[in-house]
Amino acid sequence: MLNVENLIVSHGPIEAVHGISFAVDKGRCVSLLGPNGAGKTSTISALMGVVKSSGRITFDGADVSSLPVEARVQAGMSVAPEGRRIFSNLSVEENLVLGGATRSDRTAKDADIAHWLETFPILGERRDQPAGTLSGGEQQMLAISRALMTRPKILLLDEPSLGLAPKIVSQIFQMIERLKAQGITILLVEQNATQALRLSDYAYLLNNGRIVAEGTKETLGQSSALMAELTGIA
Template sequence: MPLLTIEDVSVSYGKVDAVRSVSLQVEEGQIVTVIGPNGAGKTTLMLATIGLLRSFGRMTFMGEDLSRLSVEDRIEKGLCLVPEKRELFAEMSVRDNLLLGAYTRYNRATINNELEAVYERFPRLKQRHKQDAGTLSGGERQMLALGRALMTKPKLLVLDEPSLGLAPLIVREIFHTVASLRELGVSVLLVEQNARAALETADVGYVLETGEIVQSGEASSLIHDPRLMAAYLGGH
């Protein structure tokens, strides 16, 4: 059974169909990416998956119908979104932002262990644990957003444009971290405009254009597809 199944899902803004009859799935332990141009409907699809937008069609998570679950219930089940704008609490410390990710649990020792695990994965967050989140660099803010998401103990992490606005060196570091999440048993659904980095990291890719899936397959095959190379990968 796939971890996440999206079946014939559509999302509309008024009379505008932003996503039309999209189907995809994420298997346990997989990194699946959705690539496509700006305005294709990628973020809309992710917001619908977490429950922030109303959708039509069928979505299941670990076999359970998501339409019956609130956003909070989806998070408790292990579905977690890291939004494009990171949505950190700028005037709270790095440590307090991380602890917010563990808001559904009460075992102090377990929470502290998970905090240390995040610090081990992101040493810069440990160095800056007392700093306000608003004083961090763009790369550090993305690390903090990822770390806070990991504190929820997700089974599936939905990442919306994690490379947005970051320098190339930091982008490589972020994608290396995303790839390493397999070691934790965390599956990833990754929405990304940086098609090359996304396909180099993912197992499976879907191409979304004007709200519809126009191509899909193993990421290693898609990255060598001439049409995709011309459209998204700079032609080389």
């Protein structure tokens, strides 16, 4: 479904991603793992067209490398960004409405809002509450639900556990596990390798802008030295 070939991302004179290639098949959860500064968020930004890049990005059989952000969203790509970036002054429901702003099917959109508020009851309880008053974990649930309002073919999750307490991290990964069980294709960008590998069908380890290892969770999980080096997790 998603194929990335020789992706290069630069920020001014600094090259953050050095010609990486990877793939995400339909219905699978694939992780892109690595420490801070590895180039993970730069990769996500390039996939969505937020930053300029070179290389080839093919999605659902079409080359989207030169498309603007809006066109990539319409093609079926959606992201829950690092830091959540919800609209703090708007209600939970209003955030979901804005998530589906590119859609014209009002009845179906309303049904999707009801579906996600029911799927994640804490959001349903707080549907009229300003999103900025939610806890960090609740805001992350909202950010993911908002991304799903486009009915994406692939969901990109950028550091969904960042800054959350361990108990809340477990809840977020349970949420992702439920989405995977629904058949949603997921590219998961994470520092928390232990949790990410538990859900992933396949994973790539990124360090200093390069993919240094890849494989199934069983293969990568057996290399404790490699995991410790890249993630700080023994």
